[in-house]
Amino acid sequence: MKYLSFMRGAGSGSGAFLLCVIGSAQGAVPANAHPLPYGDNWECDRGYHQHEKSCLAVVVPEHAFLSAYGRSWECERGFLKENENCVAINVPANGYLDKGAFQGWSCEVGFRKQDDQCAAVLVPTNAYPTYETHGKGWKCERGFREKGDACLEVKVPANAYPVYELYGNGWSCLRGFKQDDDQCVAVNTPAHAFLTEEGDGWECARGYRADRDVCAPLKLPPHAHIDNSGNGWECDNGYSQKGDRCNQNW
Known part of the structure; x- marks a missing residue:
């Protein structure tokens, strides 16, 4: 701001001055804007965006609303931005709105995206559907293993228990037993030895050394x-x- 001062005429009071305020063109605030509390800076009001030294109104299309800061717009739920408009999301049967998805929708569990549709996943017996977007869309129940498009029962030998794993035989031996082909055989622990942490082998106690199948002092x-x-x-x-x-x- 610039200030202009001049002395009053006679009879107006000795030594008194009149101050006139003149707006500085450099710090002028455009229409639809407000000054900031520091310097000569300014920003546009909510619903307007800056274009050079002016504030232009934000054009909000149908099915949209001003963003949190009011400088742009976002589409309402169920609509996606396309150019400068909000177009409705076509959710297929067995699908639901999903803001994080590329197309704005995802398929319900038990269905998979196929073009613009949600196709049913063929879940075999002894299996359950998953939310995975890749793979077959199902997994076998505990105690069954995937083979082709079927889930076959795992034959668990004596002294073993079923485990869920994509590879392997689908079972593990109990502690104190080790796998021998399709069986679980007992671990023969010699004197002065103890089972390993895994439970399928043994180690000699302190002061002894393994010598073939025994622990020698x-x-x-x-x-x-x-x-x-x-x-x-x-x-x-x-x-x-x-x-x-x-x-x-x-």
Whole structure:
């Protein structure tokens, strides 16, 4: 803003001045806009968008509404933006509106997109439909395995239990048993041994070493001790291993 001052005439009061305010063209606010609380900046009112130094009205087409900031528009639910209009979404039978989908709709569970329709998924016996957009659209129930377009019953041997997996035989052996072809055979744990965490093998206890099918006690030479693994030994400080002995360092 610019300010212009001049002295009043005689009789108007000694030393008094009259101030006149003149708007600065540089900071002029256009129509349908409002100044910002800092500097000479301004922004368009809600429902208008800036075009160069003017504020033009946002043209909202049918079935649309102003966006949150009022500078543009969005289509109502059930409509998609196409050029400068909002066109109705054609939802096929067995479909539903889905804003996140490319076409604005998705198929109900048990149906798959096929062109512009929702085709029924042929779910075999002992299977259930899924929401997956790829694949066959179904999975076999627990205890059954997919083979072609069917779900065949998994034959679980003794000492085993069924598991759900896309590959493999569809079952796993109980702890303490290991797979041998189509059977689960017991793990023969020798003396001084224990089952591994997986339960399909064994390890020797501390102070013993596996020797074929048994756990043999460690034979420590003089000046040696059991190592961190518990199944071997190493020389004490000041000694070095040479064969099966610990020789003193010189």
